[in-house]
Amino acid sequence: MIKSHMNGMAGGNGVLYPIIGFSLCVAFTYMSFGDMWVDIRGETKLSFVERNGTQFMVDGKPFNINGWNSYWLMDHGVDESSRSRISAMLQAGAKMGLTVCRTWAFNDGGYNALQISPGRFDERVFRRFCCTGLVYPTWLFAVPPGAPIWYLSFNACAFLWQSLDHVIAEARKHGIRLILSLVNNLQAYGGKTQYVQWAWEEGVGLSASNDSFFYDPSILRYFKNYVKTVLTRKNTLSGIEYRDDPTIFAWELINEPRCMTDASGDTLQDWIEEMSNFVKAIDRKHLLTVGLEGFYGPKSPKRLTVNTEFWAADLGSDFIRNSKISTIDFASVHIYPDHWSHTPDFEYKLKFISKWMLSHIEDGDKELKKPVMFTEFGLSTENKDFDPSQRDRFYKVILDIIYKSAKKQKSGAGAFVWQFLVEGMEKYNDDFGIVPWERPSTYRLFTEQSCRLARIQGALPSQKEHLKRLCWQRR
Structure with missing residues (x-):
């Protein structure tokens, strides 16, 4: 019945095809994913993070961060089977009171x-088409003569996956800000080695050395083009260019x-x-950092003893000089x-942590007059x-030093x-990864840090509901 009826309409007036196809696509998309769209465009309000001297500020209030790394988020967004992670x-980060990933x-x-x-x-990696395995009626894909090109694109897939x-839209939904490197x-995920290889393959590379990434004119042009593409990218879910999106806490070079x-x-x-x-010529709204490990170099002779070993001064980086x-x-x-x-001594490592962190915080206060993030x-x-x-x-020493710095309004x-x-990610684990809720004592360390920082600076709107559960029960 439906098929013959549609055939009749096609014979009478082919213009109905795009209207019907588009309407059904919109209807299906709304029914299947409407909640997600509402969340993305809905109530979560984020302001840009700013800097005032050695302090981060949000809406005029100090902002000290209890954060985490999940480098794999974008990679998991490409495949539908892993996107739920x-x-x-x-x-999970939001429920722990964490604020930046x-x-x-x-x-x-x-x-x-x-x-x-x-x-x-x-x-696909910026955004992905995915038909979710739905079987559509065959007439839905019949392209009538003279149909506009967007007809097929709307009917070919019910939803645009990004x-x-x-990642950015989901972070916003949960009130999490992002540092994007x-x-x-x-060499993992390409890195400067890939850029050098590209230049070499195109016959324009000055050197096969990975370090030519930092000075080869062709490679500098490659990287600038990439940076501009990312910063000016318009998010297909939110309609906001990345450089205008406060979900992004900062860029890391x-x-x-x-x-x-x-x-x-x-x-x-x-x-x-x-x-x-x-970067600043394109985007002056977001904060920017280098991405340093923090080693002191030859321009900081008084600090060289803070490095773990002598080799750390010969890596071509210098914490104070680079950060200034x-x-x-x-x-x-x-x-x-x-x-x-x-x-190998563990007690030595704990002592090193304190010395390392306090030295860099002092640099932030006295030399750089900027915040320092570990x-x-x-x-x-x-x-x-x-x-x-x-x-x-190990974690407690680090979190305690950050807490004390926040109390004293240090850098x-x-x-x-x-x-x-999250569970089931053994492939992406290394010798440092953890699923935090699998060890209650570790989980408590990070949630207590969220509570301690909130008592100093107040809770962000996105934290309030979670912190009620986490913090009030501990009083």
């Missing part, structure tokens, strides 16, 4: 690459930059200056004493004497554990 992780906004050259080659992007777009110093072919640090310094100016650039809004530091030191910290399961209880002690503005996962 994005929502699960962001929702640091994640990758890059995937260069490899599997599910966002940037396939210089200037060529896989729109990857990086989806733009490239990797390491590069994860853990090192330029070992120039221990003086001049090459990396020039790159940071050039790229930070480029006017276009860099806050400093970033990582904490991995078990990977940086040959000393954007990665972790303790490896591969240590010979590893015991899960050591992690709790230590936040800490981000590496890394949080």
Whole structure:
């Protein structure tokens, strides 16, 4: 009945096809995904994070961060089978009172690459079409003569799935802000190695050295094009350009930059200056950081004893010099004493943490006059004497120092554990990853930190309901 009736209409007036097809597509999409659309465009209100001296500010109030790393979010947005983990992780972070997640906004050259080659992007990774396995009536896909091109696009798929777009929209829905890193110093997910390889393959590369990423004109152009594409990207879910979206806490230029072919640090310094100016020329609304590990270099001789070992001064980076650039809004530091030191003693590692963090916080207060964020910290399961209880002690030292800094309005503005996962993610785990709720004592450490910081600065609107449950019962 329906099929013959539609055939009759087609013969009489083909113009009804696009109208009917579009209407059914909209109806199905609304019924299936309407709640998500409402959430994305609905009540969650976020303001841009600003900086006032050594403090972050939101709506005129101090903002100290209890955050975490889930680098894998965008990668999981490409495949429908794994996309639910994005929502699960962001929702879990919100329920813990956490406020900022640091994640990758890059995937260069490899599997599910966002940037396939210089200037060529896989729109699936920005956004993905997915028909959700629904079987449509065959007449729905019959394209009448003269139908506009958008007819097929609307009928070919019921819903537009996003990857990086989806991550940002989901974060907003849960009141979580994001630090988005733009490239990797390491080879994982492409990184500077991929950029150098691209230049070499095109016959324009100056050197096969990975460090040519920081000075080769062709590679600088590749990276600037990528940065501009990301910053000016219009989110297909929210309609907001990334540079205008307060869900993004900050941009990070590069994860853990090192330029070992120039221990003086001049090459990396020039790159940071050039790229930070480029970012700020496009986007002055968001904060910007480098992505440093925090090692002191030859321009900071009085601080060299704070480094774990002598080699740390020869990596081409320099915490104070790199972070002092006017276009860099806050400093970033990582904490991995078990990977940086040959000393296996756990008590030594705890002492190092305190010395390392307090030194950088003092630099933020006196030298940089900017906030300092400890954007990665972790303790490896591969240590010979590893015991899960050591992690709790390790984490507690870090969280306590951040709490004390917040109480005294010092520059230590936040800490981000590496890394949080949800269940069933063994493939993405490393020797630092944890599912936080699987160990109650660890879970309590992070939720208590959320409560302690909220008592100092007040709860954000997105935190209030969660903190009622977490904090009031502990009084």
